[in-house]
Amino acid sequence: MNLCNFPIHPEAGPQPRLPDIQGFQGEIVQVEKDCIDVTDKKFQIRDDLSGQSFSLASLESLGKSIQQVGLIRLPVLRLSSLHADDFQTCGKKYTVVAGFRRIQAITRILGQEKLWCKILPPAIEPWECAVLAVADNSMTSSLLPGEMIRSVGLLSQFYTHEQIADFSETLLGSSFHTSRIQELLAVARMENFWPALLDAGKITLRSAILIASWDKNTQRNWYDIFSRIKVSSSKQAQMLTAFSEILAREKMDAQLFFSHPDVTQIMELDTQDQGYKGEMFRQYLMTRRYPFLETEKARVKAHISELCLPKEIRLELPEHFESQEYGISLKFTSHAQLAQKTDQLVKLISHPAWEGILSRQG
Amino acid sequence: MKFSRAFMDEDILQDEEVGFLLDKISCPVEIVSSSKMVYDAVNHANDPISEAKKILYITRNKGAVIRECPGTSFYSCCDYTILHTGTFCTMDCSYCILQAYFHPPVLQYFAGFQQISQALEEVFSQNKIFRVGTGEYTDSLIWEPISLSPRFLVETFARQSNCLLELKTKTINVKSLLTIDHNEKTVLSWSVNTPLVIREQERGTTTLSARLKTAKQCQEKGFQLAFHFDPLVIYPGCETEYEKVVDDIFAHVSPDHIVYISLGSFRFMPKLKGLIEKRFPDSVICYGEFITGLDNKMRYFKPLRIKLYQTLVNRIRAHSPQTLVYFCMEDQEVWEKCMGFFPGKPGELGSLLDKSAVLHCKLQSF
Numbered sequence: 001m002n003l004c005n006f007p008i009h010p011e012a013g014p015q016p017r018l019p020d021i022q023g024f025q026g027e028i029v030q031v032e033k034d035c036i037d038v039t040d041k042k043f044q045i046r047d048d049l050s051g052q053s054f055s056l057a058s059l060e061s062l063g064k065s066i067q068q069v070g071l072i073r074l075p076v077l078r079l080s081s082l083h084a085d086d087f088q089t090c091g092k093k094y095t096v097v098a099g100f101r102r103i104q105a106i107t108r109i110l111g112q113e114k115l116w117c118k119i120l121p122p123a124i125e126p127w128e129c130a131v132l133a134v135a136d137n138s139m140t141s142s143l144l145p146g147e148m149i150r151s152v153g154l155l156s157q158f159y160t161h162e163q164i165a166d167f168s169e170t171l172l173g174s175s176f177h178t179s180r181i182q183e184l185l186a187v188a189r190m191e192n193f194w195p196a197l198l199d200a201g202k203i204t205l206r207s208a209i210l211i212a213s214w215d216k217n218t219q220r221n222w223y224d225i226f227s228r229i230k231v232s233s234s235k236q237a238q239m240l241t242a243f244s245e246i247l248a249r250e251k252m253d254a255q256l257f258f259s260h261p262d263v264t265q266i267m268e269l270d271t272q273d274q275g276y277k278g279e280m281f282r283q284y285l286m287t288r289r290y291p292f293l294e295t296e297k298a299r300v301k302a303h304i305s306e307l308c309l310p311k312e313i314r315l316e317l318p319e320h321f322e323s324q325e326y327g328i329s330l331k332f333t334s335h336a337q338l339a340q341k342t343d344q345l346v347k348l349i350s351h352p353a354w355e356g357i358l359s360r361q362g
Numbered sequence: 363m364k365f366s367r368a369f370m371d372e373d374i375l376q377d378e379e380v381g382f383l384l385d386k387i388s389c390p391v392e393i394v395s396s397s398k399m400v401y402d403a404v405n406h407a408n409d410p411i412s413e414a415k416k417i418l419y420i421t422r423n424k425g426a427v428i429r430e431c432p433g434t435s436f437y438s439c440c441d442y443t444i445l446h447t448g449t450f451c452t453m454d455c456s457y458c459i460l461q462a463y464f465h466p467p468v469l470q471y472f473a474g475f476q477q478i479s480q481a482l483e484e485v486f487s488q489n490k491i492f493r494v495g496t497g498e499y500t501d502s503l504i505w506e507p508i509s510l511s512p513r514f515l516v517e518t519f520a521r522q523s524n525c526l527l528e529l530k531t532k533t534i535n536v537k538s539l540l541t542i543d544h545n546e547k548t549v550l551s552w553s554v555n556t557p558l559v560i561r562e563q564e565r566g567t568t569t570l571s572a573r574l575k576t577a578k579q580c581q582e583k584g585f586q587l588a589f590h591f592d593p594l595v596i597y598p599g600c601e602t603e604y605e606k607v608v609d610d611i612f613a614h615v616s617p618d619h620i621v622y623i624s625l626g627s628f629r630f631m632p633k634l635k636g637l638i639e640k641r642f643p644d645s646v647i648c649y650g651e652f653i654t655g656l657d658n659k660m661r662y663f664k665p666l667r668i669k670l671y672q673t674l675v676n677r678i679r680a681h682s683p684q685t686l687v688y689f690c691m692e693d694q695e696v697w698e699k700c701m702g703f704f705p706g707k708p709g710e711l712g713s714l715l716d717k718s719a720v721l722h723c724k725l726q727s728f
Contacts, residue, residue, distance in 0.1 A: 245649040290651050293663045320653035322664055323436075324695055360695070361665035 019128045026118040028074065033107045033115065035093040037080060043097045043133035045143075045150050047196050062101060063109030071106070071116060075099025076136065078120040078129055094119070097129045098136035127158035131171065138173050145205040146195025148172060152181060153188035161185070186212035190219050202226050207236040214244075218254040228267055229278030239282050242289040249289070296321060296361060303356035307348055312341055321360065363452055363508055365389050366413075369400045370420040374473050379510050380420065383471065386508035387418060397421065397468075404466045411641060414467045415452050423447075423472035427481035431498065436656035437691040438705060440624075441712030443485070443492050445527075447472050447511060448500040453532060454565035456642040457593055460499065462634045471505065475514050486522040489728050491716040494519075497530025497551075506535035513538050520545035523726040526621070526719040528588060532567040534576040540583045546723050549621050550580045551588035554611065556603040559595050563647055570607065574614040581619045586722045588621045591674060592690055593628035596650050596666055601673045608677040617682030621722040622715055625671055626690035629661045656693075664696070671700040686718045 077094035096103065097120065106115045120129070134151040137143060143151060151172060155164050161181045169175040176184075187194060187208045197203050203211075203226045211222050222240075231239065247254060257263065266280050287294040304315055316327035330345065332338040368391045374380055384391060394400065400419045407413030427446055433439025450460055450469040460467055485492050496502045496515070506512045512529060516539055519527040528549045529539075536550065552573045555563075560570055568576075577587050589611055594604065611620075628647065635648045648660075655661040671689070678687050688711060689696060697704040705711040720727050 248646045249649045290663070292651055292666060293653060296663075296665070320663065322653060322655055322661070323693075361668075 019131055026076070026120050028116060028118055030114045031077065031094060031117045031119075033103075033113055036077065036103060036117075037093075037095055038100065038103060040080075040095045041100070043095070043129055043154065044100050045133055045137040045147050045154070046101060047146050047150070047199055059101065059105045059109050062105040066102070066105060067110060071102065073099070073102070073136075073140075074116055074118045075102050076118045076120060076132060078124055079122050098133050130154045130158055134171055138171060142173055144199045145208070146197075146199035148174075148205070149184055149188050149195050149198065149208075152184040156181075156185055156188070183209045183212070191216070191223070193223060194219075197223065197226055202230065204233040204236055206233070207240055210237075210240050214254070218258075221254070221258045225267065225281065228274060229281055230274035231278035231282060235278070235282055239285050242285040246285070246289050292361075293320060300357055303353045306353035306356075307351055309348070310341065310344060312337075313345055315357075324360075326358070363387075363504065364416075365418045366416040367392065367403060368418040368420070369394050369403075371395075371397075371422060374420055374422065379475055379514070380473050382510050383420065383473070383508055391420070400468060401466065404468055409641065410466045411461050411637070412454070414450060414469055415454060417469060419468050419470045420473055421470055422474055423477060427478060428485060428494075433691065434657040437693050438689065438697065438711050440493075440688060440690065440715055441709060442498075443494045444498045445478070445482075445494050445496045445515070446499060447478065447496045447515075448505060450499070451501045452504050453501060453567045455532075455567065456563040456565075456638050456645045456647055457595075457628055457630065457634075459630065459634060461637050461641070462631055463499075471509065471511075475511075478515075479518065482518060482522075482525075485525055488524065490524065491719060491725055491728060492525040493528060493712075493715060493719055494525050495528035495530055497528065501531050501533060502529035503531035503533045503535040506533070506538055513542060516542050516544050516548045519547040522547070523724075524728070526586075526723045526725065530588075530590065532564065532573065534568050534572050536576055536580055539585075540579065544583075544585060546584060546586060547725075549586045549588050549719075549723065550577065551590060552577055553590045553592060554607055555591070555593075555595070556600065556607055558597075558603060563595070563642075563645060570610065574610055577611075578614045581615050585619075586621050587615055587619050588623065590624045590626070590690075592624060592626035594625060594667075594670055594674075595628050595647060596662055596670060601670060604670065604674055605677045608674060608681065612681040617685050619722070620682070620685050621718050622686040622688060623678060624688055624690050625674055626692075627662050627667045627670065629655065629659045629691065631659055635660070657691075667692075668696055668699050671696065675700050686714065688715065 075096065076098040078097055080093055080095050094117070099117075103115065106112050120132075134155060137147055138151065152164060155171075161178045164181050165176050165178045168181070184205075187198075187205070190208075190212050194203075194208055198205060198208055207226075211219055214222075226236075243257070246252070247257060262284060263281075266277065266284060269277050269280065271277060283294075300317060307315075309315060312331040314329045314331075316329065318325050328345070330338075330341050332341055365387055366389065368387050368389050370380075370384075370391050370393055372393050372395050376384070392399070397419070400417065403417055404410045404414045423446055425446070429444045429446060431439065431442035431444055433441075448469075448471050449464060450467045451458065452469065482494075485494065503512060512535075515527055515529070519525060520543055525547070526549055527547060528551050530551045530553065532553050539548075539550075554570060554573065557570050560567060577589075581587060591604070591607070594600075628650070630648065632654075638645055638648050651663045651666055652660040653663050661667065671692075675687055678685060687701070689700075694704045694706055697706075705714055719725055
């Protein structure tokens with residue numbers, strides 16, 4: 001995430017309240033595309049690196065929409081004169097406050113050289129622009145996790161954590177406590193590719209917050225892993241917890257863990273199926289975290305497969321082998337099927353695999 | 363025992379019991395009209411649990427003085443009776459459930475011997491054996507250096523014949539008890555663990571060696587004894603170290619003086635994990651191979667529990683086949699695989715323990 005334009009100042013925050021966004025009248029003018037500095041992304045909330053929101057397909061779709069119904073919300077620009085040095089260097093005149101994607105769609109897809117924009121008055125302050133940038137995104141649709149991270153990161157340059165928490169419901173669309181703002185900022189401080197991973201749905205905010213509490217190398221390693229796998233949110237939490245507990249149990253350095261041949265072998269599996277790879281890695285973590293339990297599960301599973309149970313008959317094992325109660329459930333659609341499946345089950349009772357299934361360690 | 367602050371309810375009578383207590387504590391006592399000030403003092407600290415260990419609150423027990431031990435139907439319970447004389451503890455064990463049990467934890471001393479006497483008279487008058495202990499919500503003997511309570515209880519129980527008093531501790535605070543006529547009705551018991559677990563998980567407690575030397579001293583004064591291997595912590599090499607603890611016990615005390623030995627592996631409410639991680643960042647105790655038990659507490663994967671229990675039971679039996687060993691909160695499979703039997707009927711385990719109590723403490727048999 002690009003936060004380098006303004007240093008993050010948790011304590012900074014001279015603005016006690018939100019500016020009145022409605023009050024920004026601005027001037028509507030037609031601007032030449034070359035006068036807009038699209039490389040200055042300090043107010044950008046929506047990611048154009050994730051491959052999702054700014055993909056060519058997404059721009060084409062937006063371009064088509066603009067062509068058909070016109071530009072309903074104008075991009076918002078401010079004069080770059082406040083940054084005279086930048087202006088002289090790049091020759092651009094305007095900084096984008098909101099509407100990065102609209103500008104791209106109009107200029108790249110529709111090929112227009114000029115576009116209508118709203119130009120903010122020169123006296124507008126950066127903190128007012130920040131609020132406007134966030135509001136422009138959050139008022140039209142719910143912020144994606146990565147957009148939320150960027151929004152909080154941007155606001156934190158002008159407001160304290162407490163202030164952001166106070167107006168989070170109004171501006172961000174969700175009510176956050178100060179501690180949550182701090183967690184989001186920890187994610188914002190990670191290297192700039194995490195919001196893209198978040199917006200691509202590859203990682204949950206909860207997982208990102210946990211990863212943000214680890215060192216930079218570990219963050220990079222997990223970024224690399226989550227770029228290659230796809231797992232559900234509950235499994236992500238399970239995996240990250242298992243990882244940190246493995247390090248504690250084995251008194252192991254994180255880098256040593258990631259360089260383990262078993263880990264690298266899974267990550268280099270020659271498959272495009274990220275779900276499969278994710279499951280392989282999850283199983284590896286769980287077996288390493290719970291070696292006895294997972295070995296026992298695998299042993300019993302192997303015996304169950306010997307039974308070749310029809311899909312309508314399901315064997316239920318005691319959870320974690322704590323109780324001694326086993327169960328069998330049977331699905332049927334008719335009396336005849338009930339008789340048939342029951343008969344199959346009776347025949348299975350003498351199968352030698354049961355000894356292995358029901359034998360218990362200890 | 364040093365406190366940073368001490369509070370006392372305004373309606374507490376300053377009798378001999380309270381006078382002794384006030385004399386022993388080094389800080390001035392703040393008189394309060396309600397518990398709010400005490401709770402505020404604890405809650406406003408950065409680490410309320412640590413703070414609560416330094417703030418004493420002298421108050422009255424406003425609830426039940428005598429309670430049944432809360433067991434669950436899934437695991438066998440020993441039908442213990444709790445005498446509620448105080449809450450929380452000045453020692454700081456990573457695994458201690460009291461950290462999560464009270465909201466917030468407050469180190470309360472319940473003043474009022476008369477209230478305790480009245481409650482006990484009802485128990486003493488029944489035709490039934492009771493095993494009564496004060497070590498459920500606090501350590502029984504952290505109070506001994508500053509309070510007459512342990513001495514009062516030993517003397518009170520000495521005058522009856524159907525109840526055993528168990529004072530369970532990790533301290534060596536027995537000085538005031540050694541000269542009392544206890545009439546063998548008091549069992550002094552120690553929670554024991556390997557030196558490694560004591561060193562790494564039990565802040566502010568005494569060493570195993572000190573506990574066992576004190577047990578020996580108490581035995582010499584005719585007290586009956588008990589030992590609780592609880593919580594058993596599983597780690598590489600733990601079997602050998604726990605066997606050594608068993609050897610150490612029998613090197614110090616005679617099996618004839620041991621009323622019972624209990625075994626219980628580390629189990630915890632899930633919310634305790636976060637507290638341990640926060641308060642004991644170096645501890646890996648909650649990263650064992652835990653599964654969710656039938657009572658929704660986290661427990662070691664059963665085969666691991668069974669293996670350690672078998673090791674301990676065998677070692678104890680090698681020293682003393684007749685010593686009663688029991689499991690705290692375990693199920694039929696564990697009992698049968700480790701002990702060869704299961705006291706599964708209601709009250710059956712309690713009855714076994716009562717028999718040992720009758721035998722060792724010369725209680726009346728019913």
